Amino acid sequence: MSEKSISSIDKLQSRRAALRVGVGSLIAGGLARVTRGAVLTTVTPVETQGPFWVDTRLNRSDVRTNTDTSTNSNRNSSITGNSDSPQLGFPIYLTVTVSKLANGVSTPLSGAYVDIWHANAYGNYSDEAAGQGNANTQGYNWLRGYQLTSSRGVVNFVTNWPGFYTGRTPHIHCRVRTFSGTTTTLNTTTQFFFDDTVSDYVFKNYAPYNTRTGLSSRTYNSTDGVYNTVSSGSTTSAPDGSRLLLRLQRGATYATASFNVVVA
Amino acid sequence: MFNSKYVVLMASCVILAVSSASSAAVLYDNTSTTVDGADNATSTTYIASAFTTGSATSALTASLLLEQATTGIDTVSVYSSSTYTPDSLIGVLTASSTASATSVGLVTFSSTSLSLSANTTYWLVLSSTGSVAWSYSSDPTLTDAWAMSTNSGVVWSSTGDSYPYVFSVSDTVAAVPEPATLSLLGLSGVALLRRKRI
Numbered sequence: 001m002s003e004k005s006i007s008s009i010d011k012l013q014s015r016r017a018a019l020r021v022g023v024g025s026l027i028a029g030g031l032a033r034v035t036r037g038a039v040l041t042t043v044t045p046v047e048t049q050g051p052f053w054v055d056t057r058l059n060r061s062d063v064r065t066n067t068d069t070s071t072n073s074n075r076n077s078s079i080t081g082n083s084d085s086p087q088l089g090f091p092i093y094l095t096v097t098v099s100k101l102a103n104g105v106s107t108p109l110s111g112a113y114v115d116i117w118h119a120n121a122y123g124n125y126s127d128e129a130a131g132q133g134n135a136n137t138q139g140y141n142w143l144r145g146y147q148l149t150s151s152r153g154v155v156n157f158v159t160n161w162p163g164f165y166t167g168r169t170p171h172i173h174c175r176v177r178t179f180s181g182t183t184t185t186l187n188t189t190t191q192f193f194f195d196d197t198v199s200d201y202v203f204k205n206y207a208p209y210n211t212r213t214g215l216s217s218r219t220y221n222s223t224d225g226v227y228n229t230v231s232s233g234s235t236t237s238a239p240d241g242s243r244l245l246l247r248l249q250r251g252a253t254y255a256t257a258s259f260n261v262v263v264a
Numbered sequence: 265m266f267n268s269k270y271v272v273l274m275a276s277c278v279i280l281a282v283s284s285a286s287s288a289a290v291l292y293d294n295t296s297t298t299v300d301g302a303d304n305a306t307s308t309t310y311i312a313s314a315f316t317t318g319s320a321t322s323a324l325t326a327s328l329l330l331e332q333a334t335t336g337i338d339t340v341s342v343y344s345s346s347t348y349t350p351d352s353l354i355g356v357l358t359a360s361s362t363a364s365a366t367s368v369g370l371v372t373f374s375s376t377s378l379s380l381s382a383n384t385t386y387w388l389v390l391s392s393t394g395s396v397a398w399s400y401s402s403d404p405t406l407t408d409a410w411a412m413s414t415n416s417g418v419v420w421s422s423t424g425d426s427y428p429y430v431f432s433v434s435d436t437v438a439a440v441p442e443p444a445t446l447s448l449l450g451l452s453g454v455a456l457l458r459r460k461r462i
Contacts, residue, residue: 040404040426093421099404106404108300108427151301152400156422247425249347256349256411258424 075139089160336394
């Protein structure tokens with residue numbers, strides 16, 4: 001069990017005594033806020049969107065398929081993985097909860113657009129011309145999409161474990177936006193990271209990751225440039241990536257992951 | 265007139281009876297927090313919240329803040345835990361009442377035939393043959409585990425640890441007699457034996 005999961009369970013136990021208050025007042029309409037020290041008080045580190053952002057405006061929870069049916073003369077189905085729909089890989093059920101921090105208090109941010117995009121099992125992003133280490137994936141839009149947050153600030157995605165590629169540790173990009181008419185009122189990006197031990201397990205034991213070469217020389221969190229950024233204004237000297245690790249559970253056939261995004 | 269041996273015997277039994285009485289302990293309770301919304305549980309959408317036991321117990325009482333959306337039978341089950349999601353079914357709690365269709369209220373479910381280990385995380389899993397709304401809180405200080413499945417618990421496709429569902433859970437544990445009580449029991453036994461020999 002990870003350190004984080006133990007911490008969560010400890011919190012459950014430690015709150016037993018603190019939260020015993022009369023139910024009667026709650027039901028009678030009191031519903032009074034109990035003032036305690038805030039937990040979601042730290043804004044999530046902002047990380048670069050990188051070179052592979054495409055504003056596809058694909059509203060979908062399961063992002064593993066290709067829905068681009070346009071005629072694209074640059075489409076190349078002979079590149080491994082391009083025409084896989086759904087994309088092959090180890091599934092992840094990803095939950096992102098978005099909160100808005102104002103005056104020191106976080107509340108769920110409903111109606112926000114949450115985009116995710118990331119590399120496929122072969123380390124390629126979709127809808128990109130060849131270059132910067134990415135194969136030609138033009139004419140495909142797999143592993144991209146957005147969801148609108150619920151009143152609880154929650155969105156859910158079904159995607160795959162991102163494959164490794166040169167120079168980067170496995171990660172998922174995330175963008176949160178809000179709009180007022182045609183005006184963008186919030187636009188922030190970050191990246192979610194994985195426990196390297198679990199990534200290695202997936203890469204060694206599941207197809208098509210385990211058909212690839214280069215695993216032994218892949219980039220890990222410890223040497224990833226983005227992971228090890230310390231944002232200006234950060235209240236800690238810890239790498240941003242250590243605050244961007246997914247809360248992760250790997251099963252035999254899929255993983256669940258979640259993350260609390262707090263925006264200013 | 266009471267024989268002094270009888271007095272010792274009776275006193276011992278009384279003390280033993282008192283010390284052997286079961287005791288209830290609150291394992292988790294966030295019912296005093298703000299309620300900000302609700303998610304519906306159905307026959308296919310299961311909603312779950314985690315709690316952790318103190319002592320080993322067979323008796324559990326849970327109160328969930330519910331409102332009925334569509335008439336049906338609401339069920340709360342206890343599941344074992346994977347790291348962040350329910351794992352396998354352990355038992356089903358019995359409802360003492362039904363959720364109101366017109367207002368939010370606590371509905372109590374209980375069982376005395378579970379087998380729960382000490383200091384272990386379990387999950388309360390809510391489902392319904394109709395549709396029942398389980399209130400959640402947007403209190404940012406509560407970072408407690410919840411999970412949701414949209415295929416009757418086969419895959420827990422949504423998990424989180426913020427804005428948890430509102431509930432309380434308590435156990436009932438049979439108290440173990442203290443050494444002093446055991447001594448008194450011994451004395452009462454001796455007294456009883458001596459009385460029989462007289």
